[in-house]
Amino acid sequence: MKAAVLNEGANRLQIEQVPDPAVGPGDVRVRVRACGVCGSDVHATVHPVIPIKTRPRIMGHESAGVIESIGSGVTRVKVGQRVVIGAGTSCGECARCLAGRDNACEKVGVLGFDRDGAFAELITIPERYVHALPDEIPFDQGAILADAVSTPYHALKYTGRLEAGETLAVVGCGGLGVHAILLGRALGAGRVVAVDVEDGALQHAANFGADDVIDARRTKNIGKTLREVTGGVDVIADFSGFYPGLSTCLRALNPRGRAVMVGIGRSKLEVGMPPLMIYRQLCICGSYGCERNAVPELIQLVLAGKLDLSKSITSHHPLEEVNQCLEDLHHRKGNPVRFVIQP
Numbered sequence: 038m039k040a041a042v043l044n045e046g047a048n049r050l051q052i053e054q055v056p057d058p059a060v061g062p063g064d065v066r067v068r069v070r071a072c073g074v075c076g077s078d079v080h081a082t083v084h085p086v087i088p089i090k091t092r093p094r095i096m097g098h099e100s101a102g103v104i105e106s107i108g109s110g111v112t113r114v115k116v117g118q119r120v121v122i123g124a125g126t127s128c129g130e131c132a133r134c135l136a137g138r139d140n141a142c143e144k145v146g147v148l149g150f151d152r153d154g155a156f157a158e159l160i161t162i163p164e165r166y167v168h169a170l171p172d173e174i175p176f177d178q179g180a181i182l183a184d185a186v187s188t189p190y191h192a193l194k195y196t197g198r199l200e201a202g203e204t205l206a207v208v209g210c211g212g213l214g215v216h217a218i219l220l221g222r223a224l225g226a227g228r229v230v231a232v233d234v235e236d237g238a239l240q241h242a243a244n245f246g247a248d249d250v251i252d253a254r255r256t257k258n259i260g261k262t263l264r265e266v267t268g269g270v271d272v273i274a275d276f277s278g279f280y281p282g283l284s285t286c287l288r289a290l291n292p293r294g295r296a297v298m299v300g301i302g303r304s305k306l307e308v309g310m311p312p313l314m315i316y317r318q319l320c321i322c323g324s325y326g327c328e329r330n331a332v333p334e335l336i337q338l339v340l341a342g343k344l345d346l347s348k349s350i351t352s353h354h355p356l357e358e359v360n361q362c363l364e365d366l367h368h369r370k371g372n373p374v375r376f377v378i379q380p
């Protein structure tokens with residue numbers, strides 16, 4: 038089969054012919070119909086900050102396709118079935134995995150980083166990674182459910198415990214942040230305010246349904262501005278990974294407010310006010326990936342008409358254009374939300 042491979046010492050993917058992945062007991066092999074290009078793919082290739090230790094590695098973690106063959110013992114899905122492939126990897130055996138909390142497994146990883154991914158014609162994974170995709174949802178929208186939508190969904194609903202009527206601030210409006218805006222609406226947030234530093238991202242934020250957009254370049258104190266605009270925020274979801282900004286945003290939180298950190302950065306988070314945190318009962322927590330029920334729950338939201346992903350796909354590309362997509366996403370050329378590879 039044809040695959041986009043990250044080789045030793047490389048920061049671009051090489052399109053190669055590689056053996057079809059073998060199907061063992063409990064595995065399913067999927068013919069990939071769509072795989073989204075994620076910011077984290079950029080951070081492992083053209084702008085390398087995430088180390089990928091095991092190479093050669095087939096990348097790609099936001100995928101959907103059709104089951105092409107199944108191994109012995111597979112009971113939940115059958116050949117010919119349309120599926121979304123979850124982006125996380127896990128041991129499958131610990132108590133958390135058995136409870137469906139794969140993202141809390143001690144061995145949690147990412148498809149395309151920790152095992153071969155879906156920038157390829159075929160991918161083999163354990164049966165538990167796949168979720169049935171109804172015919173009503175196209176492959177490209179199904180694919181991005183695996184990370185761009187499910188990661189912010191888990192962050193808002195389960196980590197941030199966003200409740201109907203609450204005020205949500207989304208900081209960082211890239212591929213995940215814009216979906217946090219959509220999901221804030223879908224989950225009934227009373228008000229959604231978006232913060233970013235780039236014109237394109239601010240445009241997307243408004244387009245994806247933010248009530249207010251704050252250009253962080255135009256304010257000296259984002260937290261103060263957030264508070265002035267909203268009167269107080271219940272949940273802050275940070276996708277920027279820029280912690281000096283997040284530190285000031287904490288001051289806009291209402292009592293019992295939650296700050297959810299999703300974007301991974303290198304800077305220090307200075308909280309600097311423990312008494313205030315205690316009196317105001319604030320919670321700062323990290324959120325990573327999603328639990329196994331996220332994709333099925335999101336599929337129900339799409340089918341119910343509560344989540345419209347029609348604005349999320351920027352363009353479709355053959356596997357050969359994956360490096361161009363990574364470059365363009367890195368430089369935000371054409372203001373992309375999601376490029377989708379169709380191997």
Ligand SMILES: [Zn+2]
Pocket residue numbers: 075076077078098184185
């Ligand atoms: Zn991703």
Ligand SMILES: [Zn+2]
Pocket residue numbers: 127128129130131132133134135142143144
């Ligand atoms: Zn586990």
